[in-house]
Amino acid sequence: xxxxxxxxxxxxxxxxxxxxxxxxxIRLMPGNPMDVYVQMLIRSGRARTREEAIERAKxxxxxxxxxxxxxxxxxxxxxxxxxxxxxxxxxxxxxxEIIVKxxxxxxxxxxxxxxxxxxxxxxxxxxxxxKRGTTFEGFSVAALTIFGAIPNYIMALLLxxxxxxxxxxxxxxxxYSSTVTPGFNLNFILSVLQHALLPIASYVLTxxxxxxxxxxxxxxxxxxEDYVTVAKARGLRESKIITNYVGRNSILPQFTGLxxxxxxxxxxxxxxxxxxxxxxxxxxxxSAVSAxxxxxxxxxxxxxxxxxxxxxxLADLLYTFIDPxxxxxx
Amino acid sequence: MSExxxxxxxxxxxxxxxxxxMRNISVKAVNNVxxxxxxREALGIVGxxxxxxxxxxxxxxxxxxxxxxxxxxxxxxxxxxxxLSLSDEELRAFRWKQVAMVFQGAxxxxxxxxxIGDQMLETIMEHEKVSKQEALERISRLLxxxxxxxxxxxxxxxxxxxxGMKQRAMIATALLLNPRVLILDEPTTxxxxxSQKYILSILSDLKKKLEISMVLLTHDLAICTELVDRIAVxxxxxxxxxxxxxDLFLKPRHPYTxxxxxxxxxxxxxxxxxxxxxxxxxxxxxxxxxxxxxxxxPYAVERCKREEPYLEEAxxxxxxxxxxxxxx
Numbered sequence: 001x002x003x004x005x006x007x008x009x010x011x012x013x014x015x016x017x018x019x020x021x022x023x024x025x026i027r028l029m030p031g032n033p034m035d036v037y038v039q040m041l042i043r044s045g046r047a048r049t050r051e052e053a054i055e056r057a058k059x060x061x062x063x064x065x066x067x068x069x070x071x072x073x074x075x076x077x078x079x080x081x082x083x084x085x086x087x088x089x090x091x092x093x094x095x096x097e098i099i100v101k102x103x104x105x106x107x108x109x110x111x112x113x114x115x116x117x118x119x120x121x122x123x124x125x126x127x128x129x130x131k132r133g134t135t136f137e138g139f140s141v142a143a144l145t146i147f148g149a150i151p152n153y154i155m156a157l158l159l160x161x162x163x164x165x166x167x168x169x170x171x172x173x174x175x176y177s178s179t180v181t182p183g184f185n186l187n188f189i190l191s192v193l194q195h196a197l198l199p200i201a202s203y204v205l206t207x208x209x210x211x212x213x214x215x216x217x218x219x220x221x222x223x224x225e226d227y228v229t230v231a232k233a234r235g236l237r238e239s240k241i242i243t244n245y246v247g248r249n250s251i252l253p254q255f256t257g258l259x260x261x262x263x264x265x266x267x268x269x270x271x272x273x274x275x276x277x278x279x280x281x282x283x284x285x286x287s288a289v290s291a292x293x294x295x296x297x298x299x300x301x302x303x304x305x306x307x308x309x310x311x312x313x314l315a316d317l318l319y320t321f322i323d324p325x326x327x328x329x330x
Numbered sequence: 331m332s333e334x335x336x337x338x339x340x341x342x343x344x345x346x347x348x349x350x351x352m353r354n355i356s357v358k359a360v361n362n363v364x365x366x367x368x369x370r371e372a373l374g375i376v377g378x379x380x381x382x383x384x385x386x387x388x389x390x391x392x393x394x395x396x397x398x399x400x401x402x403x404x405x406x407x408x409x410x411x412x413x414l415s416l417s418d419e420e421l422r423a424f425r426w427k428q429v430a431m432v433f434q435g436a437x438x439x440x441x442x443x444x445x446i447g448d449q450m451l452e453t454i455m456e457h458e459k460v461s462k463q464e465a466l467e468r469i470s471r472l473l474x475x476x477x478x479x480x481x482x483x484x485x486x487x488x489x490x491x492x493x494g495m496k497q498r499a500m501i502a503t504a505l506l507l508n509p510r511v512l513i514l515d516e517p518t519t520x521x522x523x524x525s526q527k528y529i530l531s532i533l534s535d536l537k538k539k540l541e542i543s544m545v546l547l548t549h550d551l552a553i554c555t556e557l558v559d560r561i562a563v564x565x566x567x568x569x570x571x572x573x574x575x576x577d578l579f580l581k582p583r584h585p586y587t588x589x590x591x592x593x594x595x596x597x598x599x600x601x602x603x604x605x606x607x608x609x610x611x612x613x614x615x616x617x618x619x620x621x622x623x624x625x626x627x628p629y630a631v632e633r634c635k636r637e638e639p640y641l642e643e644a645x646x647x648x649x650x651x652x653x654x655x656x657x658x
Contacts, residue, residue, distance in 0.1 A: 226438040233391050233433075234453045234503070235425035238418075244452075248443050324443060324487040 007316060011309050018305040019080070019298075023073055026297050033089045033292040034061060061089065076298065085302070086295035090287065095299035098284055103303075105175050106268035106280030109196050113203035114261055120204070121211025122254065126247060128212065129219030141213070148209035153271035156202035160275055163198060170198050173277035199276050203269070211254065218250035225249070252323050256315050263311025267304045339366035340510050340543050341390065341429070346403035348385050348394055348567075357614050359385040359398065361567040364641070367511060372537055372544040374554040374575070376590070377564030378611055383547040384434060386564070387513045390545075391425050392416070408510065427457050430504035432497070434515040434547075439500050440488035446499050447484025453506050472502040475539075476532050494525030498532065505540070512536075513545045518553060530556050551594050555579070563587050566612045566622035569641065573648040583650040585627045585658055621653065629658045 037057040038050070047053035067075075079086060085095035124140075131137045164172045171177065176191040222228065223246060231241045268282030270289070277283070281300060288296040320326050348360035360382045367373055377383050388394045390405065392413055405413035407428055416424055433439050440449055447469065454465040470480030476498040483491070483499055491499060497517065504512055517533065518526040534557055537544060546558055554561055554575060562572040563584065571584040582588045589607035609626035612618065618625050624634040633653050641649040652658070 226433055226435060227441045229393065229395065230433055230439045231441070233393055233425055233431050234456070235422045235427065236452065236456050237422065240452070240456070244444065245441050249441070252443075322443075325489050 004317075007313060011313050014309050015302075015306055018309075019077070019302055020073065022301040022305070023076060023298060024069075026294055026301075027069065029289075029292065031292055033294060034058075034065070036290070036292045037061075037089070060092070080302070085299040088288070088293050088296040090291040090293045090296070095296050098296065099281070099299060099303055102279055102281050102284055103266065105278060106273070106282060107266060108192075109199045109278065109280065110203065110265035110268060111262075112196065113200045113207065114258075114265055116200065117204045117208035118211050118254075118258055118261075121208040122215050122247075122251065124208070125212040125215030126219055126242060126250070128216045129223060129246070129250070130242070132220060132223075141216070144209035144212055147206065148213065150206050152202050152206040152269055153275060155206050156199070156272040156275045159198050159202055159205075171195050175279050195276075195278070199272055199278055202272050211257075214257065215250050215254050218253055219246050222246050222249045252319075255322060256319065259311050259315035259318065260308070262314075263308035264304075266307040267300075339368045340408055341367040342404075342406040342409075343367070343386075343390070344404040344406065346386070346389055346405065347401050348382070348389050348398055349401045350398045352397060355615065359567050359614065360389065362403070363564075363567075363569050364403075365562055365569060365572060367543050367545060368560075370541055370543055371559045372546060372557050374546045374548065374558035374561040375564060376548060376551060376554060376561055378549055380611060380614060381564040382567035383564055384515055385567075387431060387515055387545065387547055390511070390513060391429055391431060392421055393425070423457065426453065426504075426509060427507045428509055429511040429513065430507065430509040431513040432500050432504050432515065432517055435520060437493050437496055437520065440496065442488050444487075445484065446486050446488065446491070450484070450499075450503050450506060453503060457507055468506065469502070472505050473499070475505070475536070476502045477528075478502065492525075494521050494528065497521060497525070497529055501529075501532065501536075505536070505542075508540075509542065511543045511545065513547070515547045516549070517546070518548075518550070526553075533557055551590060563590065566614065566617060568622065568651065570623070570652070571648075571650045572641070573650075577645075577648055581645075581648075583644050583648065583655045583658070584623075584652050585629050586623050588658075589626075621651075629654050 034054075034057055037060065038047075038053045041047040041053040041056060042050065047056055065072075076086070083096075085099075087094050088098060091098070124144075128137050128140055160172075163170045171194060175195050176182065176188060177195070180187045180191045182188055228241065228245050231245045236245075266281065268280045268285070270282040270286035272278075273280045273282035274286045281303075284296065285300055287293070288300065343363060343365050346360055346363045347358055350357045350359055363382075363386060365373075375383050375386065385394060385398065388398075389400050390413075392400070392405070394400060400414060403414075407413055407424070411424065411428070413421075413424065440446060447466075450469045451462070451465055454460065454468065455462075458465075460468075466484075469484065473480040473483050478495060478498055483495070488496060501514075501517075514533070518529050521529065530553065533544070533546075536542070537557065544557070546554065548554060558575050560572065561575050561578045562569050563578075563586065564570070565586050571578065571582070571587045573581075573583075578587065579591065582591055586607070589605075592605040593607060594604070607626055608628075612622050618635070620636050621627070621630070621634045621639050624630040627634065631654065637653065639651045639653045641651045642655070644650045644655050
């Protein structure tokens, strides 16, 4: 049991170092929130002179902006311990509020996408391993490689163009239509699904091939294992051999990838969410970067690193259950 | 006489040829082999690595792995089942129920993520409609027969058993459906001498207790003497000699068999100097013409290079494939 304490401690340390590191990295970006805000004020005509803009911007910036960096860092860390992630510089709302509001949308879209691409990929990969050496397999692998090479934001642009402009079947923006009332009613749910479908499709179409190729490679190896030949000799049904023998043994490495993806699920994709103007974490990531919104960026990175590190921990723990050869403490 | 022999055999292998067909070359791993496995006998098949033993064994289950293919011949089980013309479903029912096999390297024969007991259980359940209780009882009876502790073994994952234990668990698994023929491919290779001895004593036990034909594939002649009634010697994918065990040891007729016997310490005769067979094992991609043994054969004549010899009955129940068996 000592192993688990050690593992948790390690996870906490990793989170701490990630927070400190991102704190400095974010400040290494060219420009700063002040400059960005001043330019915005001038361009939008809300301030007539540069001096006026600077004056107004100053009043909006967090109080400790001029403190030395190490002092800002300590303030920030103390804030985290109090559960205070600070306020966004660009929208003046508390960072935690932004996360709570946008996270469900991202998690909804990403989890649907992950579940779909993982299932499709796994089944397809197993089929391909079984059809080794056939023309079907050759074509599929080539097609999968191409699909896997397309970035999800390119796919998103393509889908956006095709299905909201050329054939306007799907809504262009948002998470649900303004005509429905949020809540547990059919109209709302349908509207949410309708809005989420294209973002989900962008992820699925670019991700499933990776899963498929991964499990195909694994399954090709497993198919050559003695225990599969023995299972055939034992007269087991083909379906049983595919699931319990080839499937279970080739899915083991995939499983680690799946749990890790669950960690990244909370980040969303800045580009894809921006294309569909989807109110998730990713879009806030994008806007926080362009506004040099330090507190918001830090908050989002903090959230993402916690989920990724916890997912790692979870993968380690669960692995001992699905592979009997792995023991805790080894 | 031949009818009587047919009646006594459980599995007739007739002119089986297995080829591994690669892009532009094909290798006959098993070449025109005919042999009958008799009821309740233990048949040893002896040959060096690459002589085609395992391929022959796999073809008995019609399980030759791709790119291998049985390209000609007939497999007749129990005088009525034409194994090569069975449908997939019939073949599935045939495997393990009639012919079971303990594979070489049983160490890797079990699925690493399933418990031994579950793998044994599914073997029964996929073939028979019996209650789980009944199946479990049968499993623990067989595990006891191979001298394993039933409860602990059934709960174990493969990696929790030693090599010898896995081998015994595999033998128990092979006996689950009470098959008519049990093939054992190098059942003692990769085990230490103590485990080897132990496995052999279990096997001779089984032979006495069960009504089963055993086919023992090995490169180790010493193992045969403990277990086997008849021996077939394979060379380059062919059977070159078949005879009763004592007959073969005392009066080998094929020069290759003679060489084999001279190359191992004698079990029945006097102690004498060991002599290796000259030359190297045949290159299966590029076999010599005529008799494939002729380049290594001290008795080879011109005819051996031109003409391939076929099995002839040299004395009662003693067959040999050599042009010069009368002289040597």
